[in-house]
Amino acid sequence: MNRAAQAVVMVFLGGAIVRASVTDLYLRYVKQGLRPFLVAAGVLLVVAAVMALTQEIRDRHRPTAREDDEHSHSGPAVGWLLLLPALALLFVVPPALGADTAARAGSALTDNQDVAYPPLPPGDPARLTLLDYGYRAVYDQGRTLRDRQIQLTGFLAPGPDGQPMLARIVLSCCAADGIPIKIGLRGEVPHLPADTWVRATGRWIPHTAKDPVNDSDIPYFQLDTWQQITPPAEPYE
Amino acid sequence: MLLILVGVLHRQVGGVVADPRLQTWLTVFVSVLVQAVPFLVFGVVLSAVIAVFVPRSFWARALPRHPALAVPIAGVAGVVLPGCECGSVPIAGSLIRRGVTPAAALAFLLAAPAINPIVLTATAVAFPRNPEMVAARGGASLVVALLMGWLWLRLGRAEWIRLPHRAHLDGLPRMAAFWAACRHDIVHAGGFLVVGAMAAATINVAVPQQFLHDLAARPVLSVLALAALAVLLSICSEADAFVAASLSQFSLTARLAFLVVGPMVDLKLVSMQAGIFGRRFAARFAPATFALAVLVAAAVGTVIW
Numbered sequence: 243m244n245r246a247a248q249a250v251v252m253v254f255l256g257g258a259i260v261r262a263s264v265t266d267l268y269l270r271y272v273k274q275g276l277r278p279f280l281v282a283a284g285v286l287l288v289v290a291a292v293m294a295l296t297q298e299i300r301d302r303h304r305p306t307a308r309e310d311d312e313h314s315h316s317g318p319a320v321g322w323l324l325l326l327p328a329l330a331l332l333f334v335v336p337p338a339l340g341a342d343t344a345a346r347a348g349s350a351l352t353d354n355q356d357v358a359y360p361p362l363p364p365g366d367p368a369r370l371t372l373l374d375y376g377y378r379a380v381y382d383q384g385r386t387l388r389d390r391q392i393q394l395t396g397f398l399a400p401g402p403d404g405q406p407m408l409a410r411i412v413l414s415c416c417a418a419d420g421i422p423i424k425i426g427l428r429g430e431v432p433h434l435p436a437d438t439w440v441r442a443t444g445r446w447i448p449h450t451a452k453d454p455v456n457d458s459d460i461p462y463f464q465l466d467t468w469q470q471i472t473p474p475a476e477p478y479e
Numbered sequence: 480m481l482l483i484l485v486g487v488l489h490r491q492v493g494g495v496v497a498d499p500r501l502q503t504w505l506t507v508f509v510s511v512l513v514q515a516v517p518f519l520v521f522g523v524v525l526s527a528v529i530a531v532f533v534p535r536s537f538w539a540r541a542l543p544r545h546p547a548l549a550v551p552i553a554g555v556a557g558v559v560l561p562g563c564e565c566g567s568v569p570i571a572g573s574l575i576r577r578g579v580t581p582a583a584a585l586a587f588l589l590a591a592p593a594i595n596p597i598v599l600t601a602t603a604v605a606f607p608r609n610p611e612m613v614a615a616r617g618g619a620s621l622v623v624a625l626l627m628g629w630l631w632l633r634l635g636r637a638e639w640i641r642l643p644h645r646a647h648l649d650g651l652p653r654m655a656a657f658w659a660a661c662r663h664d665i666v667h668a669g670g671f672l673v674v675g676a677m678a679a680a681t682i683n684v685a686v687p688q689q690f691l692h693d694l695a696a697r698p699v700l701s702v703l704a705l706a707a708l709a710v711l712l713s714i715c716s717e718a719d720a721f722v723a724a725s726l727s728q729f730s731l732t733a734r735l736a737f738l739v740v741g742p743m744v745d746l747k748l749v750s751m752q753a754g755i756f757g758r759r760f761a762a763r764f765a766p767a768t769f770a771l772a773v774l775v776a777a778a779v780g781t782v783i784w
Contacts, residue, residue: 271510320670
């Protein structure tokens with residue numbers, strides 16, 4: 243792998259990173275806080291590539307000491323692999339994690355967080371994350387959820403019994419550590435394809451099930467109304 | 480021409496990756512890289528600054544004469560070299576070339592990729608609920624590095640190390656050397672990072688959760704399993720904390736073993752060590768480091784958790 247090839251690979255990778263981070267595409271893979279670092283790293287990659295190309299052109303016009311340069315500027319063939327993520331980011335743009343992960347991985351409610359749960363935020367319905375709803379429902383026995391209309395946003399994923407559940411992926415850093423949070427549904431359950439995003443309004447019900455994958459708890463939610471929505475820019479919780 | 484090729488590829492590739500499992504694989508693969516690239520690039524830039532603008536003789540002057548004292552100083556000096564393990568192998572080689580005692584250079588080689596600020600920051604970001612992981616990782620890695628340094632003083636033989644004759648940054652103007660070092664490290668380390676991300680995505684998608692769940696339930700086996708996984712995955716130390724965080728069904732001790740072993744012994748590192756120090760060296764050094772790293776990580780983990 244010579245110097246010009248290395249420069250081309252770095253331009254592709256840097257360009258792909260910059261493009262993903264100036265649009266909202268990067269949110270499919272990492273958390274929002276990484277954005278400035280992604281832009282800076284992408285720009286640096288492109289600058290390093292431009293410097294390499296300038297050097298290359300300068301050396302081409304200077305025929306002396308070619309042999310030594312050739313040796314010291316070559317890189318390992320493994321560097322070509324950097325094209326893979328660049329091309330994937332530019333041309334495939336893999337989707338955010340969804341129903342496939344929800345089906346394979348166990349739900350997030352495995353350890354009791356022994357905290358005092360504050361009252362629900364004001365509003366009717368009160369908007370909660372799936373994780374917040376889950377913790378309050380399972381580990382606080384729904385104490386703060388009673389007698390309130392609640393709104394949850396997530397995608398549909400088939401549950402172990404074939405019935406659709408409401409799910410969302412929780413990230414701590416990047417999609418490699420994504421863990422699903424699953425909420426069982428009762429009432430007029432939407433029968434739409436998996437990975438369809440819905441905004442659901444309803445109430446807490448005192449019913450839980452176990453996730454067969456990892457024995458975690460799956461709380462349930464009584465649907466009153468729901469509407470299909472476009473996937474949010476920030477797909478994770 | 481290139482644009483047409485790209486256009487055709489776009490259609491073709493789009494059709495192939497309709498399978499949900501493959502899509503998940505691609506998403507995980509891309510996300511490991513997107514997460515790791517800023518850390519990789521900044522690590523490479525900083526290590527290029529040090530490699531080009533700090534004279535190498537500085538390191539030789541800064542270390543005490545006595546080898547047994549030089550080991551801890553060199554190990555702790557790893558803090559100031561923000562880079563991943565791919566960067567520290569050539570630097571350790573050049574330290575030896577500059578007359579630093581091999582034991583000290585090896586302590587530096589093992590410590591630098593694990594205890595520098597970028598890696599520890601990444602660890603803190605990856606384990607927001609377990610800040611003690613940062614101290615455990617830094618402490619255990621430093622202990623392993625120092626023990627290996629002193630072990631080398633007792634048992635190591637100078638003839639096991641064979642350095643190649645080459646110093647490609649010498650003789651270049653400073654800025655040219657700086658950009659050459661950046662490019663070289665990005666392509667080297669980045670390429671191996673892609674291999675690691677592919678392996679990590681495969682493990683993430685292909686290994687049944689139930690299997691990991693069962694493995695994670697056995698304390699001793701889980702520590703050994705994650706230590707072995709760290710060797711196989713060969714993830715850059717600037718990114719490995721995020722992968723460790725994703726192995727959430729495993730105990731913190733097992734994940735600590737993953738984080739301590741990874742920057743010291745892995746497939747790409749052993750091949751780089753064989754290339755720079757010679758095969759006879761790598762064949763002895765890597766297994767000894769692995770055993771020591773597992774023992775120290777298990778001990779530290781048992782004490783803390």
